Amino acid sequence: MTATALEPVKTIAEFAVAPEEFQDAIRKIVRSHAVNELYGARVFDEKAIALAPTPYAKWLTCRVAMEEYGHHVRFRELGEQIGIKAEQLVPGEKKPLSIFAFPLASWEEFCVIKLLADLAEILQVEDLLHCTFHPLRNLARMTMPEERFHAQFGKDFCLELCRTPAGRAKVQDAIDRYFPMLPPFFGASSSKNNATFRRLGIKQRRNEEMRADFLERARALVEDELKLTLPKIVAAA
Ligand SMILES: [Fe+2]
Numbered sequence: 001m002t003a004t005a006l007e008p009v010k011t012i013a014e015f016a017v018a019p020e021e022f023q024d025a026i027r028k029i030v031r032s033h034a035v036n037e038l039y040g041a042r043v044f045d046e047k048a049i050a051l052a053p054t055p056y057a058k059w060l061t062c063r064v065a066m067e068e069y070g071h072h073v074r075f076r077e078l079g080e081q082i083g084i085k086a087e088q089l090v091p092g093e094k095k096p097l098s099i100f101a102f103p104l105a106s107w108e109e110f111c112v113i114k115l116l117a118d119l120a121e122i123l124q125v126e127d128l129l130h131c132t133f134h135p136l137r138n139l140a141r142m143t144m145p146e147e148r149f150h151a152q153f154g155k156d157f158c159l160e161l162c163r164t165p166a167g168r169a170k171v172q173d174a175i176d177r178y179f180p181m182l183p184p185f186f187g188a189s190s191s192k193n194n195a196t197f198r199r200l201g202i203k204q205r206r207n208e209e210m211r212a213d214f215l216e217r218a219r220a221l222v223e224d225e226l227k228l229t230l231p232k233i234v235a236a237a
């Protein structure tokens, strides 16, 4: 059975009798969030607590780490309710995203990751705010203020680091090395999965539209606010 209408699916009980195509699409998205939130919390946020230079910075980094683990917990709970197997909700058989392959080694790098990767995450979560599956829509609405806090955290600490020439150079260097990993995060242009998500009212925008929006917002942030340079990237697939 294929779904054609954009009828909202308001509850887990309604989900259980929704068309298979809709169920599969939702499971794909929930699974990906559950896996990647956990992986990111492990390789970046938890590690960054040790890198944070002051008790204040450690305190805020603990909060960020707590929230990222919290995102995993929420997506995992939803995943269990919609019938995703426990082992599919943690990193393992599903490879985490390439943006997590960056070997985090410094506080400056972490601040840049929050500045840019969490901005990318905000765009992804924004796209689910009007999702036809209401439990996922509600989860996105709950997650959004926290992702905004992470991006603001990144911006505030980057601005602080940029007050000295040495700090500025380190932030620029981290941007130069990390930023090129981000555009592929939005997925392939003309993606079939994305077309299905839009047809079912789960997502709103094409991958390439989100990528273009991200590049524009990242450029404004880095060039207008931090007065640094965003590396030129070759147009992605
Ligand atoms: Fe998150």
Ligand SMILES: [Fe+2]
Pocket (backbone or CB within 6 Å): 068, 118, 121, 146, 147, 150
């Ligand atoms: Fe985040």
